[in-house]
Amino acid sequence: MSEEKWKEKLTPLQYQVTREKGTERPFSGEYYEHKEKGTYLCVCCGEALFSSHAKYDSGSGWPSYYEPVRKEAVATDTDQSHGMVRTEIHCQNCGAHLGHVFPDGPKPTGLRYCVNSASLKFQREV
Numbered sequence: 001m002s003e004e005k006w007k008e009k010l011t012p013l014q015y016q017v018t019r020e021k022g023t024e025r026p027f028s029g030e031y032y033e034h035k036e037k038g039t040y041l042c043v044c045c046g047e048a049l050f051s052s053h054a055k056y057d058s059g060s061g062w063p064s065y066y067e068p069v070r071k072e073a074v075a076t077d078t079d080q081s082h083g084m085v086r087t088e089i090h091c092q093n094c095g096a097h098l099g100h101v102f103p104d105g106p107k108p109t110g111l112r113y114c115v116n117s118a119s120l121k122f123q124r125e126v
Helices: 003-009 012-020
Strands: 038-042 048-051 074-079 086-091 097-102 112-115 120-124
Touching: 003 012, 012 097, 048 112, 048 120, 074 097
Parallel strands: none
Antiparallel strands: 038 048, 038 120, 074 086, 086 097, 097 112
């Protein structure tokens, strides 16, 4: 999809986060304290990314999950911006920036997928 089409489809914050690798302010996102059961989808393409069953409160200020719905749903890249080395996560289907993954999460994976709410949309469990 062209950048103009993405700008038409997404809000300015969604565009900044998903297409320009931005970050929303901590504790400000729609899904930070969200507790409903369901699936978190990519806001850009609708790909299923994370389940509410893997969501936990990391205290980081962003929605956090210990695993994606399928390992193949989320891809990673090395991010060396802001004077640090981190592992960026993005939607495997469309490349939308989601956030970062860290090795300080709970069992069973020990991972913390730290995700911007602006990169997600929620589908309630039926």
